[in-house]
Amino acid sequence: MIWIMEILILTIVLICALAAIHVRDLLSSAILLGAYSFLMCILWAEMGAVDVAFTEAAVGAGISTAFFIGAIYQTTRRTKD
Amino acid sequence: MIRLYDDLIIQTVCRIMIPLIQLFALYVIAHGHYSPGGGFQGGCILGASFILMLIAYDINWMKRRFSEDINILMIAFGVLLYAVIGLICVLLGAEYLNYGIIHKIIPLDPVRVRALGTLGIEIGVGITVMAVMVSIFLNLTTFGKHEKGEV
Numbered sequence: 248m249i250w251i252m253e254i255l256i257l258t259i260v261l262i263c264a265l266a267a268i269h270v271r272d273l274l275s276s277a278i279l280l281g282a283y284s285f286l287m288c289i290l291w292a293e294m295g296a297v298d299v300a301f302t303e304a305a306v307g308a309g310i311s312t313a314f315f316i317g318a319i320y321q322t323t324r325r326t327k328d
Numbered sequence: 329m330i331r332l333y334d335d336l337i338i339q340t341v342c343r344i345m346i347p348l349i350q351l352f353a354l355y356v357i358a359h360g361h362y363s364p365g366g367g368f369q370g371g372c373i374l375g376a377s378f379i380l381m382l383i384a385y386d387i388n389w390m391k392r393r394f395s396e397d398i399n400i401l402m403i404a405f406g407v408l409l410y411a412v413i414g415l416i417c418v419l420l421g422a423e424y425l426n427y428g429i430i431h432k433i434i435p436l437d438p439v440r441v442r443a444l445g446t447l448g449i450e451i452g453v454g455i456t457v458m459a460v461m462v463s464i465f466l467n468l469t470t471f472g473k474h475e476k477g478e479v
Binding site: 294297298301302305306308310313314317318320321 | 356364365366369372373375376379383461464465469470471476
């Protein structure tokens with residue numbers, strides 16, 4: 248709707264996605280994916296798809312971040328490559 | 329794995345926050361057919377409240393309140409609730425999950441019976457999703473060894 252807001256949120260989404268791939272620390276990567284998920288939720292709510300935004304906020308930003316952190320507990324925080 | 333770490337601030341904040349999260353999750357499940365939300369989202373929020381309890385305290389503390397056997401039973405109970413409501417509609421002569429036909433055995437308005445049938449389905453989905461989320465998190469953080477107490 249408001250095109251300035253859409254472009255602003257899309258830019259931050261792109262920055263979060265690229266940073267989640269390139270950062271070396273796996274815990275930071277999981278947190279950045281949570282931020283990416285929450286910004287996608289804002290974008291969907293702004294486009295009018297409130298139900299999809301609700302699912303994204305509950306599953307993407309809430310549960311899957313907890314699952315990623317639980318999986319990181321079983322391995323090392325630093326990547327080798 | 330997740331051991332008890334005595335921190336007054338974390339435990340007090342979680343003790344205040346967990347009932348509010350669960351109340352909001354029940355609201356989302358109950359209003360799933362009027363507003364955004366529903367069984368899956370409400371079940372995820374309800375599971376997240378148990379995961380927060382598990383992180384803030386430890387696994388044994390949580391398993392005294394919400395044991396693994398009850399967790400497995402709740403997974404099966406939610407699916408059973410969904411299937412039974414669907415099969416009641418088939419036995420009364422309509423399609424699977426066509427809730428309007430239940431007004432033959434419940435003396436209410438068919439429109440109201442349809443809304444109540446949707447609510448029953450949402451409750452079944454919510455119970456299953458909540459128990460599955462807690463079960464996935466328990467198995468993920470403990471390599472599946474929590475049943476023997478080797479955490």
